[in-house]
Amino acid sequence: MILTGSEIVRQRDFGSLTIEPFTADQLNPVSYNYRLGPVLRTHRAQVIDTHATNELRECAIPDDGVVLQPGRVYLGTTVEKIGSPVFVPSLIGRSSLGRLGVFLQYSADLGNVGSCHRWTLEIKVIQLTRVYAGMTAGQVTFWSTVGAPLSYAGRFGRIDEATIGPPGLLVGAR
Template sequence: MAVILTGKDIHREVLANRIHIDDYDPERLEPNSYGFRLSREIISYDDDVIDSRTPIASTTTMMDDDGMVLLPGRFYLGGTMETMGSAHYAATLYACRSVSTLGVWIQFSAPLGHSGALFPWTLEIAVAAPVRVYPGMIIGKLAFWAMQGDTIGYAGRYTGSRSAVPSRLSLDAERAVTAR
């Protein structure tokens, strides 16, 4: 049975160094989650057709304090300002309701953070209408879940990330070619 941590539990576990949130602010605790902020980096893919077997050409835009207008029909990657994770808990990432009701989706296919994953999260961003976003705005929430059974720490292709990261799926194709 999965058990979600309360805001008070998250606070206690941060203080006990069992949950890592850098830069932690207790004011952003929610009843069952922690509010995180959008970083300055926004990544967009350059090609109209993306080949999952080759590295993806992308452009990184650094937002200034005036923000950036995101457009429908485009796919963006953003990052969290915070480095977050835990070796003791799994995490799930969600948009804030206030952001979702603007027509901004930040994580629609990969919300699970494995135990041991510790980095700024890459956010999948799409919008229904043109929306201006700003660096430092609270854009989502991270919830932590107690795990059951033996744990295996995350050691995936995004280990060591320091900001938003474009897809690394092409690494699987490279490994398949090397293995032949």
């Protein structure tokens, strides 16, 4: 079952889930709006090797935004630290961005019980699109589990910056 907006607030007050920072005006009937963090990363190579350590470039998003290019995958993070030892978080992109051709979390939208961090966001655009740090990017929902939950113990549940696996090599600003 999915938590309603009021239940998200109640469970947060109980300490059963984390959304930090939390702002009441980002609350929806069954979700919470998350925002895009201040940094984007991109793969440095034109051809990505799934068996290699892939180098990443980092770009701080300036105040006037950054124009995303089609044909690239951008890795960002949520502003908010999100997670729960009890509920399963699921992050999706905003439909309003999807209608502009901006797609977020298109392959890894499901979190794990026990993960709590700033989430890596997968971002792809189909046309030139300007995005801004701090803009509303998507929604997180929280789901209850059936049966004894197995808490996530992997490394991705504790990382607050955009990352890939195997560990990527960051080569600096572009």
